[in-house]
Structure formats: C-alpha cells, structure tokens
C-alpha cells in the first residue's frame with residue numbers, strides 16, 4: 694500500500710539534517726507486542742490492568758520481588774518471538790544516514806536496539822538489564838531465562854536479589870536520562886521530531902514537541918488514533934508506524 698505524504702511536509706523534509714524520534718508501545722504493535730492503552734491493550738480490563746500495575750510497582754518489588762519478576766516474565770512471554778518490524782528498521786536506517794539522530798523511547802522491549810539503533814534514551818529502562826539491590830552489580834538476562842523466571846533471580850557476586858533495570862510504577866526517572874532529554878530535545882532540538890505510537894501521557898514525552906514547535910522545528914505524529922498531541926503537531930499522519938515510517942524515511946533519505 695502506498696502512503697501519500699502532504700506536499701508541504703515533503704518540502705520540509707528536504708532540509709532535514711537532524712532527527713529526534715519519540716516512541717511508545719505502538720511502534721512495537723506490529724511486532725506482536727501488546728500496547729498498554731486502547732483496544733486490546735494491557736490496561737483494557739481495568740482489574741487486570743490494576744493488578745499488572747501493582748505487580749510492576751516499586752513497592753511490590755521491595756515487598757515481594759518474586760511477584761514483580763513473575764509479572765515481567767509474563768510480559769516477556771507475550772513478546773516471545775517479537776522481532777523488529779519495518780518501523781524499527783526505518784529508524785535505525787535513518788540514524789545511519791543523518792548528521793545526528795536521537796531516539797527517546799518508553800519501550801522496554803529492546804527492539805530498537807535489536808534493529809540497530811544506537812543513540813537511544815530508554816527512559817523507562819530495559820527489562821533484560823538487571824541490577825543487584827545489594828551490591829549494585831549490573832548484568833543482563835537472555836530472553837529465554839527471563840521468560841522462564843518464577844522467582845527473583847540472585848546476584849552471581851553477592852547472592853543479593855536482582856531487580857529489573859527498568860523504571861517501575863511509583864519510582865523516579867533516572868536523572869542522567871532526564872538530562873539527556875533536556876540536552877537533545879530542549880536545548881538543541883533536532884530539525885524534525887517524529888512522535889510515534891504513544892498516547893503521550895507523560896510530560897517528559899509531550900514537552901519536547903512543545904519546545905520544538907516554539908523553536909520552529911517540524912513536528913510529525915504517526916499513530917492510527919488521535920492523541921493529546923494531534924492538535925499540537927504540524928502533521929498528524931494517521932496509520933500504522935510500519936507503513937508510514939518507511940515512507941517518511943525514504944523521503945528524508947532521498948534528499949541526503
């Protein structure tokens with residue numbers, strides 16, 4: 694299927710040398726990973742959604758780390774065979790060709806990295822990464838081990854309890870990553886900001902769009918549904934990321 698982009702956008706893309714992309718669960722929907730909100734989302738059933746949020750909270754981790762890990766393992770099983778889709782690959786391809794590219798993602802599924810993206814701010818962390826709650830040692834779990842966990846794994850060094858190196862509900866965001874968002878998106882906004890597959894519920898996700906617009910950059914949303922950002926961006930492209938992003942990236946690459 695062909696994607697028609699508006700002519701003024703095509704014209705604007707011809708001048709783009711730097712891009713910032715902001716992604717949410719929707720960019721991985723076509724890889725078979727469930728979104729959080731919307732039809733068929735994890736929070737669709739309010740009771741189930743509340744249970745998931747509770748299991749994935751900082752307070753549950755402290756009281757019962759096994760419960761948190763079982764919830765993480767359950768999510769990992771749902772994403773069992775997920776591989777990057779054309780949207781992840783288009784973003785990785787863009788990074789190879791531009792003067793500067795930065796990707797701010799809320800996803801913890803690791804698919805951007807798997808597709809080849811490098812300059813990533815994974816603001817909610819990475820569920821495959823681990824940190825010991827006693828000695829702070831950092832490590833990684835492979836997919837299979839994560840999917841099979843039935844209790845909290847322990848540290849090879851001190852036998853302390855490991856935690857997922859992801860931001861759980863009720864926890865603060867890492868200061869160093871917030872500083873990177875400020876530097877990359879507010880202090881020096883890229884020529885083009887793409888916001889893809891997110892309901893943009895959090896201010897650190899929506900505020901780069903406001904900054905970019907104030908500073909005269911091009912802002913584009915890619916989403917099959919309208920969101921709180923739809924009226925705030927220059928262009929809202931309605932449709933699946935796997936279809937629209939490759940077309941957008943082709944256009945940008947044609948001008949390099």
Ligand code: OAD
Pocket residue numbers: 716717718719720722723728729730731734799800817860861862889890891892893894915916917918920932933934935
């Ligand atoms: P949401 O589940 O809130 O939103 C997913 C968005 O993706 C929706 O706007 C959908 O319309 C859109 N979407 C669905 N299919 C798509 C497709 N094929 N292409 C493009 N877009 C599509 O996910 P996030 O905005 O990522 O936090 O949610 C943000 C955070 O809320 C998550 O990181 C998680 C959750 O609570 C934590 O776990 C800390």
